[in-house]
Amino acid sequence: MDALTLLKKYWHHDSFRSPQDLIIQSVLDGKDTFALLPTGGGKSICFQIPALMKPGICLVISPLVALMKDQIANLQQRDIKAIALTGGISADETINLLDNCQFGNYKLLYLSPERLQSDWVLERIKSLPINLIAIDEAHCVSQWGHDFRPAYLKISKLKEFFPKVPFLALTASATERVQDDICTQLGLQQPQIFKKSFARENIAYMVFEAEDKLFRIQQILSKNPESSIIYVRNRKACHDVSAQINALGFKSTFYHGGLSSKEKEKNMQLWLEDKAQVIIATNAFGMGIDKPNVKTVIHIQLPENLENYYQEAGRAGRNGEKAFAVLLLSPSDIQTTKSQFLDVLPDKVFLKEVYLKLNNYFQIGYGEGINESFSFNLNQFCGHYKFPMLKTFNALQFLDNQGILSLSKEFSEKITIQFLLDSREMLRYLSLNPADEPVLTAILRNYAGVYDMPTALNLNLIAKKAATSEEEVISILKRMQQKEACNLTAKSNDSTLTFNEVREDEHTINRVAKFLQQQNELKAKQFESVIHFVSNNQTCKSTLLLDYFGETATNDCGICSVCIQKKKESKSPIEIAQSILSMLQDSSLTSREIENSLELTSEETIFALRILLENNKIRINNLNQYSIL
Structure with a gap:
């Protein structure tokens, strides 16, 4: 089956995005390949399709456990056999998983780079029929990358064991220096290089100074009522900003690393199904998210680096329609963020x-x-x-x-249980509560010591074995506890x-x-680049981003905050003052109402009002409204 047929069969797309097809062909030709595909470029397809086309198994090295889980869930939904070897898995479980890879016709094996540091794991991997080695988030191999992980330096050792197997290095954001370092550190042999431009012609990068950020958000969401993301720095801000947005009349939800998987899924679905216009999120949000109709991405705090900012801003406008990446800046933000x-x-x-x-x-x-x-x-x-x-x-x-x-x-909830009934009394309990039998039998079969000591349960495992939900498992155990048939403790942990x-x-x-x-x-240095990006009001914002990633812009974008300001005919303070006087003939107005009506900046408005006040042309009342004297 050829690549396009597989794409249609499993992913229901009629064509590849450029240059996915060229990357896939390079890998199929057995060549080492480097691919720089900015966010939304569809990196995973580039190794998943060759994995299906070639006999054997594709080894995928990724540092992000959440992304591994997300990709495996997506593959399993498509009936593609994939498995992950993450940290925290016992040696016995690791052996079982690797046995499955060897004898279970799996097509993709995901593992963290740290796993390669275990000699016995490496020995087992050497015996697998590896057809491709894909290195995701490949910038982690470079000490100049924004997320360097020394464990990535061990990946090049795989070249010794699989000299004829192609390497595919993938990243969404890397400067020129990092790109060269990736190819060197991974030992890529005469690699085929594929780069997709960082330019996103449909995204207007906007940087606005705003004393009252909430008011500016209200303006933006009212003007663009489509799907939006607001990025904040911490979990508390997620809840606070979501409450403020809801109070303004917009439907919002939130997402951060401290939520349980069920809460994450519920909140995500509200947003994906457009039942919530806005999702307030930390940078934990975004991996594997490809919602095409996001109109606006708003940052209300400065990002840590331009790599993260570009990826987060790039979640807007995936459908190709005009979209906005707005960064709101207050006077104290630079110093606050620096600290x-x-x-x-x-x-x-x-x-x-x-x-x-x-x-x-x-x-x-x-x-x-x-x-x-x-x-x-x-x-x-x-x-x-x-x-x-x-x-x-x-x-x-x-x-x-x-x-x-x-x-x-x-976030996890640790459930610990100890049965207080002996085995004979348990049989009687089951006969009186037949609906509980599948759950309790699953516990007894998987946890032999549950009569003798408090035993931590894997709720997901028990729910699967009993063909029910985790909520139902907990409900049954709570009923047992009420009848004094067991001791049950539930303890929440951060991590x-x-x-x-x-x-x-x-x-x-x-x-x-x-x-x-x-x-x-x-x-x-990265933070200095962020300051330069937000502070430079002379250069097109898109040009600044492209320049940071080593790409030269041929033209200004024409739609960012700098380009729009250049297009506006500059009015003198006297002209603005006269326009304000004309408006105040009809009614008293606040400075914000004047600013919005005349489409002025805060600075222009304040300066013109000061001129009028000093010349006794207007006055201000106790409601902060201006009127003609």
């Missing part, structure tokens, strides 16, 4: 202290701890040691990126923390300290 991003970067001394305290917190001895997992609450940990929250989180995130530990940011290496204190930290310094320097 939030740069002042909370951990140095080597702080990183070491966090690592040592973390091991002490979980009572891990020197030389121990590998593959041990713990429930982890960041608030409690920081409170216990009086650590600053953001700086500590950044330290943990760095240790996660280095593969020293894995910090799952998924799960897994140690991937043995504790070696200074040796562990010294090994990664140089990467920490490089990362901190890179983040400072």
Whole structure:
């Protein structure tokens, strides 16, 4: 079956987006390939279709567990066999999964780069019929990339074991320097290079100064009532801004890493089905999201870097129609954001202290701890040691990126149960409650020690075995508890923390300290680029973005905030003042009403009103309305 036929059969598209077809052909020809496809370019198709066309299995290396899960769920819906080997999976389960890959006719095996550091996992992978090695988020291999992970440097070792298997390196955002580094670090042999332009002609990049951001959001959403995303920095802001947006009369929902998977799914569906116009989100939102009719993406806080900003802004206008990427800036934002991003970067001394305290917190001895997992609450940990929250989180995130530990940011609810009935009484209980039998039988078959001690349950597993929902499982267990047939505890956790290496204190930290310094320097430079982007009011915003990614714009976009301002005929303050006087002949107006009616900037309005006040042409009342004297 050829590539286009597979595309139509499994993805129901009639044609490829450029240059997907050329990338696929390059891989089928057995050539190492580098593909730079900016957000929305359809990277996954480029390895999924060759995987189906060739005998054997495609190895996909990706750092994002959530993205792996999302892609596997999508593939399974299309009856394509795919499997993931993520962190935190036991050795026995890993062996079973790899057995499935070897004998179960699977087409794609996803795994994190850290998995390649286990010699026995690597040995098992060497025995698999690998037909293609796809490296997603390939910028992670470069120390100049915005998310460097040293574990990616091990990927080039696969060249020794699979010399005839093509490598496909994929990224959505990489500067020229990073692109060259990717090809070098992965050991790509005479790679075929494919780049899609970063230009998005249909997106108007807007940067507006706004003292009252909520009012400006109200204006934008009223003028463009189609689907929108508002990006905020933290979970609390998600809830706060969503409540404010709802109070203004717009239907909104929210999405962040602290929600349960069910809440995420529910809120996402409200937005995907256009039952909510707006979704307020942190940067946890967006992976695998391809909603074509997003009209507006609004950032109400400065982004950390232009790579993230470009990807988030690029979720607008996927249908090719005109769309808006709006960044609202207040006078204090640059200094505030600088302190939030740069002042909370951990140095080597702080990183070491966090690592040592973390091991002490979980009572891990020197030389121990590998593959041990713990429930982890960041608030409690920081409170216990009086650590600053953001700086500590950044330290943990760095240790996660280095593969020293894995910090799952998924909200989870841990259910622990112990049956208080003996086996004979349990049979009687089942005869009196036959509807509960599938769930309780599934628990008994999978958890032999449930009579003897409190036992943590995998709700998803039990629900599947009993062909019911997780909610129904919990409901049955709660009824048992009410009848004093079991002890049930439900404990919420912020995350799960897994140690991937043995504790070696200074040796562990010294090994990664140089990467920490490089990362901190890179983040400072990236933030300078953000400041340049928002502060430059002379150069087309689209041109500034293209220039950052090493691409030369032939023309100004004509639709960004800078280009529109250039098109506007500049009016003198006297002309503006006369227009305001004409308007005030009819009624008293606030400065905001004047600004909107005359389509002025805040600065133009305030300056003209000051002239009129100083010359005793107008007055202001206690309602902040201006009227003619």
